[in-house]
Amino acid sequence: MANSEIVRLENIHKEFDGETVLDNINLSIRDKEFVTLLGPSGCGKTTTLRIIAGFETPTSGNVFFFDKIINDVPPHKREVNTVFQRYALFPHLNVFENIAFGLRLKKTPEKVIREKVFEMLKLINLNGFAKRNVNSLSGGQQQRVAIARALINSPRMLLLDEPLGALDLKLRKDMQVELKNIQQQMGVTFVYVTHDQEEALSMSDTVVVMDNGVIQQIGTPQDIYNEPQNAFVADFIGESNIIDGVMLDDYLVSIFGYKFKCLDSGFEQKEPVDVVIRPEDIDIVRADSGHLSGVVTNVTFKGVHYEIIVDVKGFKWMIQTTDFHATGDEIGIKLNPDDIHIMKKSEYSGKFGDYSSYSEEYDKLDDATILNDDSESEVID
């Protein structure tokens, strides 16, 4: 991804009626990249998109388009196009005229318009729909017309504001694939806004996680999932057990007073940290052979796996497993060093789930042996 940069947001700050909705946003978007702005509603992702489109101007900070500041350039003079959440097709125009709208404004010759529109109709699999009233189309079809209407102008960048939000699950999955194909075929940069973490992970080159008007983390989907920067990201992207821990040394963390090997380094000695353990990474073993043991308090069948809640001395873990364990069963938990991810403490620490029950009971086990170090451990698999 050594492509050239198209848009850069620099120290963007945005206020509505004195209320800060975006705070110090810095973001660089490269050519042909699929960037997703991900976050809960009200996190500022749509406002960020509207600033790139030109519908909003930043209170302070700059928007660069190929190194030129475009803060005050109105939307109709920007080389970006938008696909809106509820399609926003023009109800008084048919499918053909909706798609041709941008070209007509540019006074394109009729012949070229016809050619391009039919090419677009083919791309979005709506051959033969040219004369149809847009109101007679299904949600998925309307959305595809909206995409064609934007793409026909050959924008440098396509902005999509929760484009699949109004569709049902099955259709949404199909459209995700279709969108990704269109993006690769046309070679256009996509900036995609969604609150659906699965959508973000499966489609993007780069994910920008936002909350409270602040960018929490920017990275590839793998980075975001495997190396979340703080408790918010860990909780928002997938399920997470987040436990208070203390970093004893490089590659060594203490949880519940037990020592565990991990793969993280670069923390202060004795620095309190948040420890993330993904529910699908935890191995369930016999109660007497795990690092920790607990009682199953809840079982939910999810199709692919069971989601079970295990009470380990008051801390409730979520574990995903394909084996059934009944409520009341006592089971053991085994953690490998690469199951454990260490994060710095943040304003989000202790806010998420039932994950903050560090209690004094565990403190006295200070110099316990390292539980998951295979070389010197007594644990039997």
Added chain:
Amino acid sequence: MKTFGKIYTVLVFVLLYTPILLLMLFSFNSTKNTVHFTGFTLKWYEELFNNGALLQLLLNTLIIAVIASVVATVLGTMAAVGIHKMKKRMQSVILTVTNVPMTNPDIVTGVSLALLFVFIGGMMKNNNVLGFWTLLTAHITFGLPYVILSVLPKIRQMDRNLMDAALDLGCTPLKAFFKVMLPEIMPGVFTGLTMVFTLSLDDFVISYFVYGSGFSTLPIEIYNYTKKPIPPTIYALFTMLFLVILALMIVMNIFQARDERKKANKLAALQG
């Protein structure tokens, strides 16, 4: 119960339409007798079309109604767009202010407008201000709130993103208004236009205070007839007026029905 309902409905319609039907009937009566129908004739219509003064009055009334409704519709639509862009609190303040003239008794509006016109005339050293322009201004003024009232809900119903989409695709704000917003709010604009037109056509109270000797309208002149027996030519005139307005109403209803069907389709598409 069902039959009672039917009888009731018929009764309402009879009460509403008997006077008009009677008027129509007697516009074809061969004598001036208003009790007995003595025979069919078209002579009152003939007389009407030969009565230059009466036709001039009709023309005056139509001129005022057309200009006033068009001007009020343009101004009112612009005002509605502006009001829509205001903050919520400012909006309700402005709307209250624009709605007051509608509930205000016509006689108050009429007297105050007359006062204003004479006052301005006095400042311009003109003792004879009342006439075409004052009448037109008055009609535009009382028509304006009706336009705002019928256009604003249409703007509010519009998908907010439609205008953004138009701008996004390369429209200047003005182009976006004509290419996207206007077609969307057209039913409201049309309702406003017909409302002002019909209100202007038969306005008497306000017109009475602001008309001048040089320019008068039908309702004002007909008022003078009430002191003497009304000639059947007036019946003929009213019959025609009624038919014109009826036609207007039917056109308006067709427009609205089409608009609603469109909306129903859209809803069905969204759910389907």
